[in-house]
Amino acid sequence: MNRPKSSRRAGRIIFFIPVVVVLAIVLFAFVSFLTVQSGTLVVVAKSSGRYSPSVSLHPYVSVGSTTKLAPFNLSLAQKQYTVVFGALTWYKTPGPKTLLLSLGSTEFAVGVYSPIMKGIAMSQNGFNSSSVTALHGVTPVVWINVGTLPVSIEVSSGGRVLLNPSQNYTMVFSSSGTFSFDIPNSGFSGTVLSM
DSSP, rough: OOOOOOHHHHHHHHHHHHHHHHHHHHHHHHHHHHSSSEEEEEEEEEOSSSSSSBBOOOOOOETTTEEESEEEEEEEEEEEEEEEEOOOOOOOOOEEEEEOOOOOEEEEEEEEEOOOOOEEEEEETESSSSEEEEOOOOOOOEEEEEESSOOEEETTTTTTEEEEETTTTEOOOOOOOEEEETTTTOEEEEEEEEE
């Protein structure tokens, strides 16, 4: 008994419709899985300081087994990551940041590098250090009166300042060079090498 051609064709179509539907569902699930499996981690490093302008820095930063120069973005699988910021000369290194990256999210790891201050204790009896090295435009140099009497300090590029006990004077040298400082008419002096 032969079945008509139209009946055979209808049977084939009925057979392939579920196959096409199943393939479409599998393909949709696969594409959805690929597009939301990861999140984005944005890593930035910057300078923060009262005395120096906020600028972008480029330290080496580690995320798992990846080490790159900041700033950078990574597309990563969903899990917890620890971002470790590398050391930079003249700056305090920020602590590690631990972030949970979820599917399709963007997380930011910002490392704030603070300039390392150079402190000079002073009193009517002189200075605890007569030589300091600083990075121009970055390093704050701080003179602190640790004595019991007011003391004047004169800095070759900053003028004369009277400091009462426990007061301080801060300066960031804007250019490189060697700058002198002293307690006027005392014989106590020193230099700042600004690099």
